[in-house]
Amino acid sequence: MTNMSYLDGNMLDGPLRELFAVxxxxxxxRCENCGMTGSMxxxxxxxHAPGLVGRCPSCESVMVRLVRGPDRAWLDMRGVTYLQVPMPMEQALPEPL
Incomplete structure (x- = not known):
């Protein structure tokens, strides 16, 4: 294996903040269970639970769970194989170091 330098997870802060601000x-x-693709x-x-539960409209499998507490939130997306987020064109990708 090639010894490659890496950055710690703090490098993801800016790009993830930008992603979750849309x-x-x-x-x-895409639903992990049935493969149906659609908008969130x-x-x-x-x-009716201690949070929000998002189910697939096709197979009713749980795709997303969101629970909000007074000082934090929990997001569980085990039922989603990917999430494709549309981004405004004027936002540039972060430059590699």
């Missing part, structure tokens, strides 16, 4: 309702996600806005969301 409207995710138009983001496309198409999920069936249930709020």
């Amino acid at each position: 409207d995710l309702s138009t983001a496309q996600g 806005a198409s999920l069936h969301v249930y709020s």
Whole structure:
């Protein structure tokens, strides 16, 4: 294996902050269970739990769980194989170091 230098996870702060600052309702996600692809806005969301549960509109598998506490939030996306987020064109990708 080649010895490559790396940066710690703090390097992800800016790019992830930029990513999560966009409207995710138009983001496309793929259900891990049935493979259906659709927008996050198409999920069936249930709020009768200690948080929000987003289920696939096709197979009803849980795709997203979001729980908010007074000082933190928990986001579980185990049911999503990927999330494709539309980004405004004027935002540049971070330059490699």
